[in-house]
Amino acid sequence: MSIFQENLENTLQKTQEAFVEIQTYPIARRIQLMRTIADEIEALGPELIETARAESNLPEARLTGEKGRTIFQWRSYADAVEKGYSFDASIDTANPDRTPPKPDIRKTNVALGPVAVFGASNFPFAFSTAGGDTASAIAAGCPVVVKAHPGHPKTSQLMADAISRGVEKSGYPKGIFSHIFCETNEEAQALISHPVIKAVGFTGSNRGGLALVEIASKRPEPIPVFAEMGSINPVFLLPEKIETAAAALAKQYAGSLTLGVGQFCTNPGLVIGVESSALEEFENVLNEEIAKALPAPMLNAGIAKGYQTNREKVIGLSGVTVLSVATAEAAEGQGAATVATVSGVDFLINEDLQTEVFGPFALIVKCKSADEMFSVTEKLHGQLTATLLATAGDLGANAELVALIQNKCGRIIFNNFPTGVEVCKSMHHGGPVPSSSNAQYTSVGPDAIKRFTRPLSFQNWPDEFLPEELKNANPLGIWRTVDNEVVKGAIGF
Amino acid sequence: MSIFQENLENTLQKTQEAFVEIQTYPIARRIQLMRTIADEIEALGPELIETARAESNLPEARLTGEKGRTIFQWRSYADAVEKGYSFDASIDTANPDRTPPKPDIRKTNVALGPVAVFGASNFPFAFSTAGGDTASAIAAGCPVVVKAHPGHPKTSQLMADAISRGVEKSGYPKGIFSHIFCETNEEAQALISHPVIKAVGFTGSNRGGLALVEIASKRPEPIPVFAEMGSINPVFLLPEKIETAAAALAKQYAGSLTLGVGQFCTNPGLVIGVESSALEEFENVLNEEIAKALPAPMLNAGIAKGYQTNREKVIGLSGVTVLSVATAEAAEGQGAATVATVSGVDFLINEDLQTEVFGPFALIVKCKSADEMFSVTEKLHGQLTATLLATAGDLGANAELVALIQNKCGRIIFNNFPTGVEVCKSMHHGGPVPSSSNAQYTSVGPDAIKRFTRPLSFQNWPDEFLPEELKNANPLGIWRTVDNEVVKGAIGF
Numbered sequence: 001m002s003i004f005q006e007n008l009e010n011t012l013q014k015t016q017e018a019f020v021e022i023q024t025y026p027i028a029r030r031i032q033l034m035r036t037i038a039d040e041i042e043a044l045g046p047e048l049i050e051t052a053r054a055e056s057n058l059p060e061a062r063l064t065g066e067k068g069r070t071i072f073q074w075r076s077y078a079d080a081v082e083k084g085y086s087f088d089a090s091i092d093t094a095n096p097d098r099t100p101p102k103p104d105i106r107k108t109n110v111a112l113g114p115v116a117v118f119g120a121s122n123f124p125f126a127f128s129t130a131g132g133d134t135a136s137a138i139a140a141g142c143p144v145v146v147k148a149h150p151g152h153p154k155t156s157q158l159m160a161d162a163i164s165r166g167v168e169k170s171g172y173p174k175g176i177f178s179h180i181f182c183e184t185n186e187e188a189q190a191l192i193s194h195p196v197i198k199a200v201g202f203t204g205s206n207r208g209g210l211a212l213v214e215i216a217s218k219r220p221e222p223i224p225v226f227a228e229m230g231s232i233n234p235v236f237l238l239p240e241k242i243e244t245a246a247a248a249l250a251k252q253y254a255g256s257l258t259l260g261v262g263q264f265c266t267n268p269g270l271v272i273g274v275e276s277s278a279l280e281e282f283e284n285v286l287n288e289e290i291a292k293a294l295p296a297p298m299l300n301a302g303i304a305k306g307y308q309t310n311r312e313k314v315i316g317l318s319g320v321t322v323l324s325v326a327t328a329e330a331a332e333g334q335g336a337a338t339v340a341t342v343s344g345v346d347f348l349i350n351e352d353l354q355t356e357v358f359g360p361f362a363l364i365v366k367c368k369s370a371d372e373m374f375s376v377t378e379k380l381h382g383q384l385t386a387t388l389l390a391t392a393g394d395l396g397a398n399a400e401l402v403a404l405i406q407n408k409c410g411r412i413i414f415n416n417f418p419t420g421v422e423v424c425k426s427m428h429h430g431g432p433v434p435s436s437s438n439a440q441y442t443s444v445g446p447d448a449i450k451r452f453t454r455p456l457s458f459q460n461w462p463d464e465f466l467p468e469e470l471k472n473a474n475p476l477g478i479w480r481t482v483d484n485e486v487v488k489g490a491i492g493f
Numbered sequence: 494m495s496i497f498q499e500n501l502e503n504t505l506q507k508t509q510e511a512f513v514e515i516q517t518y519p520i521a522r523r524i525q526l527m528r529t530i531a532d533e534i535e536a537l538g539p540e541l542i543e544t545a546r547a548e549s550n551l552p553e554a555r556l557t558g559e560k561g562r563t564i565f566q567w568r569s570y571a572d573a574v575e576k577g578y579s580f581d582a583s584i585d586t587a588n589p590d591r592t593p594p595k596p597d598i599r600k601t602n603v604a605l606g607p608v609a610v611f612g613a614s615n616f617p618f619a620f621s622t623a624g625g626d627t628a629s630a631i632a633a634g635c636p637v638v639v640k641a642h643p644g645h646p647k648t649s650q651l652m653a654d655a656i657s658r659g660v661e662k663s664g665y666p667k668g669i670f671s672h673i674f675c676e677t678n679e680e681a682q683a684l685i686s687h688p689v690i691k692a693v694g695f696t697g698s699n700r701g702g703l704a705l706v707e708i709a710s711k712r713p714e715p716i717p718v719f720a721e722m723g724s725i726n727p728v729f730l731l732p733e734k735i736e737t738a739a740a741a742l743a744k745q746y747a748g749s750l751t752l753g754v755g756q757f758c759t760n761p762g763l764v765i766g767v768e769s770s771a772l773e774e775f776e777n778v779l780n781e782e783i784a785k786a787l788p789a790p791m792l793n794a795g796i797a798k799g800y801q802t803n804r805e806k807v808i809g810l811s812g813v814t815v816l817s818v819a820t821a822e823a824a825e826g827q828g829a830a831t832v833a834t835v836s837g838v839d840f841l842i843n844e845d846l847q848t849e850v851f852g853p854f855a856l857i858v859k860c861k862s863a864d865e866m867f868s869v870t871e872k873l874h875g876q877l878t879a880t881l882l883a884t885a886g887d888l889g890a891n892a893e894l895v896a897l898i899q900n901k902c903g904r905i906i907f908n909n910f911p912t913g914v915e916v917c918k919s920m921h922h923g924g925p926v927p928s929s930s931n932a933q934y935t936s937v938g939p940d941a942i943k944r945f946t947r948p949l950s951f952q953n954w955p956d957e958f959l960p961e962e963l964k965n966a967n968p969l970g971i972w973r974t975v976d977n978e979v980v981k982g983a984i985g986f
Contacts, residue, residue, distance in 0.1 A: 090918045100913060415953060422596060458905055
């Protein structure tokens with residue numbers, strides 16, 4: 001057994017012990033723990049931002065905002081637990097007079113068990129060590145083992161230390177949160193393959209996510225992998241809208257495309273429109289905007305190199321023409337905004353044109369007709385988001401296209417841009433395969449908690465031994481479904 | 494292309510067209526369709542029961558009850574859609590004054606797409622052609638293609654005809670429901686592999702379910718499989734309870750074990766207790782009850798043969814002793830109730846003792862101590878149900894064991910028996926692997942609808958084009974989460 005494996009065994013033994021221990025804790029303690037962790041992250045001083053800047057090249061304002069978002073995730077997920085949303089508590093009371101007698105059945109969502117979290121490079125705070133996956137797993141009542149992202153190890157350690165202080169101050173067992181560094185893919189595989197681990201959260205590339213899905217499915221006891229893998233987030237230009245606002249739309253679109261050097265899983269990397277003079281105007285203005293865009297350092301050298309490689313790959317495909325490249329020369333490690341065009345016919349015959357180019361790159365698909373636009377849409381893979389730049393009239397006149405687009409994505413946007421993923425209960429961040437491994441769950445917003453739970457029904461269970469959320473008196477004061485009605489009251493009083 | 498494949502292509506083209514068509518229908522029509530189908534099933538005369546009796550050997554009373562349950566599923570799932578539970582509708586209103594402006598985000602659950610349903614042999618009505626999977630997929634807004642179960646083809650056809658009449662009377666496109674017969678595994682595989690199909694519902698054996706999971710995961714676009722595969726449903730005898738009621742418990746247990754010739758996925762095929770004079774008394778009374786049990790015809794010759802084979806296999810394992818066999822001789826095709834015992838130590842070292850013997854067979858695991866009982870429980874695979882025959886005092890004194898059992902099952906039962914799965918909102922029928930392929934979803938009760946949906950968020954979407962359940966006016970009058978509060982009112986009024 002290697003030193004890594006020995007350490008992993010020790011870590012996961014403590015993880016499992018912590019899981020047994022915390023299942024006896026009241027919900028109020030879990031909420032308190034999450035709020036304490038949020039406070040500890042908030043208390044992290046300038047060192048956090050400095051460290052993250054050095055490791056990720058992200059600017060201070062962005063990192064400060066992301067820190068706030070991370071704290072908000074912990075607090076708002078704690079609020080969601082307090083409101084009881086993640087339990088979906090439901091009670092069907094007994095009816096002893098029925099033939100056969102109807103038992104008392106009550107259902108809540110319980111913790112799946114210890115969760116392995118694989119953070120993202122592009123959000124060193126909000127989707128990494130102390131990010132949404134960790135916060136939602138803890139909110140679900142699961143211990144967490146984070147595999148630290150190699151792109152920002154010091155940042156991750158600062159965050160891990162903050163969580164550990166929160167754990168200690170709240171009197172939780174240390175094993176509820178562990179932070180490990182893996183040197184090789186085999187080490188990461190050992191983590192996912194371990195029988196103690198019951199679910200995986202992942203944010204990153206398609207290749208990485210699918211590899212985890214495969215490992216998890218081949219375990220003697222397969223486990224779910226919630227992998228958010230990114231997409232090309234098509235933007236549809238509908239005729240009435242573009243006719244009236246081509247220039248303004250092009251400027252707004254350029255802003256969304258180049259935001260954060262295009263390093264978002266919701267970056268709108270594909271534009272689909274029908275050939276017209278308005279589309280030409282959109283292209284011309286976009287060309288000017290892209291030409292002006294200043295190249296900026298990407299997250300790390302590997303990502304900058306990947307951007308170059310994938311960009312060249314797509315540009316080299318049959319029928320692709322470069323429309324615009326940022327004029328200022330990109331230094332080593334920087335990404336230069338680039339837009340290319342391709343015809344609808346060429347797009348239809350080559351799925352490689354749907355390759356995600358992680359960075360400020362977009363492909364405009366120029367269709368000959370509305371019918372061709374429909375065909376192009378039919379060909380699209382699953383997407384996290386789809387954006388319609390349209391008038392209400394456009395929506396009405398293109399009902400079939402709009403319905404088709406809805407079947408392809410997890411979030412559909414009207415005259416707004418997909419970058420900027422709101423952390424709220426109504427957010428769904430997770431689209432059909434291959435944008436995520438499981439389209440039925442979100443990785444952003446408090447509903448992300450449900451990824452790490454499963455329902456458990458109690459039949460004729462004595463009230464004193466029921467979980468708090470199912471007790472007659474409703475001590476948590478939460479909304480529950482009782483005999484098919486949504487109520488907040490106690491039962492049998 | 495074979496005739497089967499050609500027919501399948503034609504069928505699935507109509508399925509896809511129907512999916513596009515019905516997405517434009519109002520929810521009220523879907524509810525009306527379900528109620529009309531329920532009426533058509535109710536209207537089926539004695540021919541249905543006669544046909545099912547001949548094909549399944551199930552007695553008239555059981556089939557009459559199962560017909561009622563099937564109708565209840567269609568009606569109660571329609572009620573659940575009417576109440577809006579399957580949508581989980583959530584709205585976060587905009588805040589234009591925030592920096593950056595907060596968009597309007599609204600989320601509902603939309604149909605996954607066409608669903609392939611594989612029915613069960615043991616419930617020719619309630620979990621077959623017109624069973625829970627079909628009803629919940631239609632309730633979710635998905636067209637259905639049922640692969641008819643070869644064990645009861647005529648029964649299935651009668652049910653399919655009833656559904657088709659309901660579809661026609663409701664003015665729905667025929668393609669919303671198709672019923673196909675497969676001669677070979679390859680034909681069933683062609684159905685699951687077809688790109689039109691977006692999810693699979695299955696009730697049956699572990700081997701069958703896992704085969705479908707594998708096919709579905711290897712598609713270019715993997716799809717979810719909701720396979721309910723059965724389990725051995727452990728019954729825990731806790732000391733205080735058995736001390737006071739061994740004889741009565743043994744009689745009740747024998748009734749549950751032999752009900753329907755043990756042909757339920759919730760049949761309690763494993764008993765776990767600690768050696769004591771009370772356990773001896775339980776065994777003695779159980780022995781008498783089993784000896785008296787009359788052998789009865791099983792569903793078909795294949796199942797009767799499988800029962801014999803698996804029973805002999807488990808009885809032949811190291812350390813297993815037969816306690817009791819029904820005295821009356823079992824004729825060809827009948828199953829004779831059988832109970833065997835094994836020590837805790839033997840159980841711990843041989844996972845084959847957890848083989849499901851589909852039929853009236855039970856294994857009693859006799860542990861030397863409470864510690865050994867805990868170890869045996871740790872070894873258990875995932876289960877649909879677990880039953881505790883216990884006093885409240887037993888629950889209090891065995892908190893760790895009870896917590897462990899909860900982690901192993903989808904439904905936990907106190908002094909009641911697992912057979913008889915209540916169709917209600919609070920039911921969870923689906924336990925950890927291998928009892929089902931996805932512990933996060935139930936296959937019984939209206940929450941089963943959610944298996945065939947996925948969330949979709951609308952950002953800044955014009956009210957007139959939103960789905961009914963998300964419109965400002967709340968025309969469906971359903972409960973929704975609006976800005977983190979559960980309310981029934983309209984928005985902006």
